[in-house]
Amino acid sequence: MNPLTGSSSASGPEPAHAASVGFVMPYYDDGSPRRRAALRNTIDSLRAQTDPGWHLYLTDDASPAPGTAAMLADLASTAPGRITVLRAPANRGAGEARNLAIAAAHADGVPLLAYLDADDLAHPERVARVRAAFEADPELDFGYLDIAFIDEDGQAWQEHELLPTLQGISRQQNLPPLRGREHWKAQAVERDCLAIPSAMNLRTALAVAHPFPRTPFCEDVATLFRYLGSGAKIDRIDGATTSYRVPRRGGSASREQSGDLGEFNRLRCVNERAGLEAALQEAVARGAADAEEARSVLCRYLIRIGRTVTADGCPELGRSQLAEARAVDGRTFLEHSTPEERASLGVAASLSAEEGA
Structure with missing residues (x-):
């Protein structure tokens, strides 16, 4: 110093x-x-x-x-x-x-x-x-x-x-x-x-x-x-x-340094998720959450970030985050995604239809 x-x-x-x-x-x-x-x-x-x-x-x-x-x-x-x-x-x-x-x-x-x-x-x-x-x-x-x-x-x-x-x-x-x-x-x-x-x-x-x-x-x-x-x-x-x-x-400046909008948002999804997963692991280790709740929170985050990057001009990246959300926790995805989001992945347009399939 x-x-x-x-x-x-x-x-x-x-x-x-x-x-x-x-x-x-x-x-x-x-x-x-x-x-x-x-x-x-x-x-x-x-x-x-x-x-x-x-x-x-x-x-x-x-x-x-x-x-x-x-x-x-x-x-x-x-x-x-x-x-x-x-x-x-x-x-x-x-x-x-x-x-x-x-x-x-x-x-x-x-x-x-x-x-x-x-x-x-x-x-x-x-x-x-x-x-x-x-x-x-x-x-x-x-x-x-x-x-x-x-x-x-x-x-x-x-x-x-x-x-x-x-x-x-x-x-x-x-x-x-x-x-x-x-x-x-x-x-x-x-x-x-x-x-x-x-x-x-x-x-x-x-x-x-x-x-x-x-x-x-x-x-x-x-x-x-x-x-x-x-x-x-x-x-x-x-x-x-x-x-x-x-x-x-x-x-x-961050977007400029990353190269372009798509790369910035891709890095955003990768880096934020890594931080959240580390936080969820710590919360589970402390007994503040169980593995099921951690999966649910991660799923809901992926839905949110998918919407965020879609609104920011990266719809394909947004859909990939929705697909990740569904893979992490299918039930939470059905509960918190919109019919339009489910349809974009070829999933039943309504919760009741998917549950009855």
Whole structure:
């Protein structure tokens, strides 16, 4: 670790070991002014925190752009003593970059973590609200925030303007909050909105126990499944909505890196399922579920992800996920699929017809 310091800070220096909340931020620099400006705005949102008890662990994911180290040192100087800049030995993706930051925060004795991607914005009350929530409930392991969608210029999206998958995430925020334990079921079948990394806050011990996998995409969802499958107690933290950046021009960086939409969604299905299966195994091992319930949850997840990728323009992949769901648990598939979905697989169009066959 090599903390970088500078000359001034609105909230005063805070040694890493004294911080209550460690922000975990992966960063990949391609040298573009747009990407660097977004990072500056993100760090500005930390400098604007009403509670000074924070420290940022920023991992440069082996960026190829010249001048990255100097640029990050300059940014760190805007918050002296509050930013630790790390560099990954190789470009392995956001998950591995987060693991390095988590390990650094753990070594510094920081008890709470707040994930924040390098183009999103933290609410000014985030540190205060996170600290208050975890102090009020010593058993709380994981707290999630609501999100608001903004574009590359910081302007709000209207829900109807978003892609169908993002519209679904937006609507899910109107569902009752998830509070308590064993919510791996709800996350698997209905709650994509919990999986935005910039909305996640948790005890450092939970993050250390369940590191991000070495997968290039959707490692956040896979890891969230494992957090919840461990029996972690969760709650929603109100009053500190994260601004989640979705560009109107250029599209998703993850999709661009994966090659195309089809490959991104294929990797999504593979990586998320791996995380869920690991969570289900842990839940069964703890006695929180039996093998039958685990199969049912996996089946319902496959139905949901099939619908998601179909809405995202990959209908053949969607049908393959439905076929997987049917193979995992035929009865649950019949109970939770639509007649149209069953017909797409050549299955009887109605539950009663299939049962009577």
